[in-house]
Amino acid sequence: MTINRKVGIIGAGAVGASAAFSLAIMGTCKEIVLYDIAEGVALGKAIDIEQATHYSTKPTRITAAETPADVKDCDIVVITAGVPRKGDMTREDLLMINAKIIQSVTEDIMRYSPDAIIISVSNPLDVMTYAIGRITGWQRHRIIGMAGALDGSRMAYQIRKKLGYGAARVGALVIGDHGENMIPVPQKANIGDVPLTDLLSKEDMEEIIEKTKNGGAEIVGHLKTSGYYAPGRAIAYMVEAILNDSKAVVSSSVILDGEYGYRDVCVGVPVVLGSRGVEHIVQMQLDDGLKAKFDISVQTVKNGIEVLQSNKVFN
Numbered sequence: 259m260t261i262n263r264k265v266g267i268i269g270a271g272a273v274g275a276s277a278a279f280s281l282a283i284m285g286t287c288k289e290i291v292l293y294d295i296a297e298g299v300a301l302g303k304a305i306d307i308e309q310a311t312h313y314s315t316k317p318t319r320i321t322a323a324e325t326p327a328d329v330k331d332c333d334i335v336v337i338t339a340g341v342p343r344k345g346d347m348t349r350e351d352l353l354m355i356n357a358k359i360i361q362s363v364t365e366d367i368m369r370y371s372p373d374a375i376i377i378s379v380s381n382p383l384d385v386m387t388y389a390i391g392r393i394t395g396w397q398r399h400r401i402i403g404m405a406g407a408l409d410g411s412r413m414a415y416q417i418r419k420k421l422g423y424g425a426a427r428v429g430a431l432v433i434g435d436h437g438e439n440m441i442p443v444p445q446k447a448n449i450g451d452v453p454l455t456d457l458l459s460k461e462d463m464e465e466i467i468e469k470t471k472n473g474g475a476e477i478v479g480h481l482k483t484s485g486y487y488a489p490g491r492a493i494a495y496m497v498e499a500i501l502n503d504s505k506a507v508v509s510s511s512v513i514l515d516g517e518y519g520y521r522d523v524c525v526g527v528p529v530v531l532g533s534r535g536v537e538h539i540v541q542m543q544l545d546d547g548l549k550a551k552f553d554i555s556v557q558t559v560k561n562g563i564e565v566l567q568s569n570k571v572f573n
């Protein structure tokens with residue numbers, strides 16, 4: 259792993275291209291290969307992004323795959339293919355449309371990048387990540403859903419706005435599902451090295467929790483489509499952690515096998531990211547309030563998994 263520093267991005271839409279751009283600016287990869295089912299999209303964006311690397315400190319080759327077979331021998335494949343949430347469409351509405359896309363994309367990854375780590379982004383995130391785990395049958399450390407990295411950046415934004423300071427050192431922990439029952443945990447966050455509980459009232463915390471949960475919808479309300487810069491940067495941060503074996507703790511959606519009292523479900527928890535993908539699942543103490551919220555979150559994901567099961571997606 260990490261020899262080629264080659265990353266495939268399947269779905270060169272707004273989020274996929276933003277991830278590629280962020281990686282290219284940072285010089286994280288030797289090569290990024292974009293694939294999109296819509297003709298011309300991957301090539302047009304690959305050319306545009308590689309031209310932008312003229313001003314990067316390290317070169318990155320950005321190529322466009324003509325077919326899924328060209329996304330080959332990647333260390334990491336990011337899946338952003340799918341239909342984004344629009345207007346008042348809930349994440350759950352997307353379930354069956356995106357499941358079909360994920361299934362065919364995943365089968366291609368197994369064929370052409372059989373040693374890759376997969377970062378899944380398509381919604382509903384936790385259910386799709388679980389589906390990728392089931393379809394591949396790979397060890398669970400190679401399947402990682404990008405959720406907490408984004409939701410955490412949205413929580414940090416709210417904290418920074420509330421306090422008016424903090425720069426890059428605002429704690430940002432969001433666990434649970436990447437949907438309506440996500441669990442921002444400002445009560446466990448620090449700013450610099452100061453516990454947030456010393457700086458904000460209980461009411462402020464509640465406001466931050468609500469605004470974080472509404473973070474995606476707020477952008478949809480303005481743009482009529484989902485955000486993409488913050489998701490793109492969050493993906494790039496996770497790719498960096500894996501390729502650089504940084505062992506960063508990043509909340510991510512992973513398949514649980516007894517951790518937090520659950521198994522055979524995918525949900526957001528803090529994990530250590532390194533060259534193996536998920537190196538370790540961090541087990542926090544959840545008080546009764548958080549545990550109750552976590553249980554609801556897990557149940558939401560299980561309901562989505564049941565929809566896939568009853569539609570025979572795994573047969």
Ligand code: APR
Nearest residue numbers: 269270271272273274294295296338339340341342380381
């Ligand atoms: N293979 C490759 N690309 C595909 C496929 C497929 N089978 N199906 C769709 N795509 C491509 C589309 O052509 C489009 O360019 O996926 C891209 C998705 O990009 P956008 O529509 O711009 O959506 P984006 O905002 O980038 O969101 C991507 O992230 O938040 C999630 O649910 C959201 O699934 C969505 C994903």
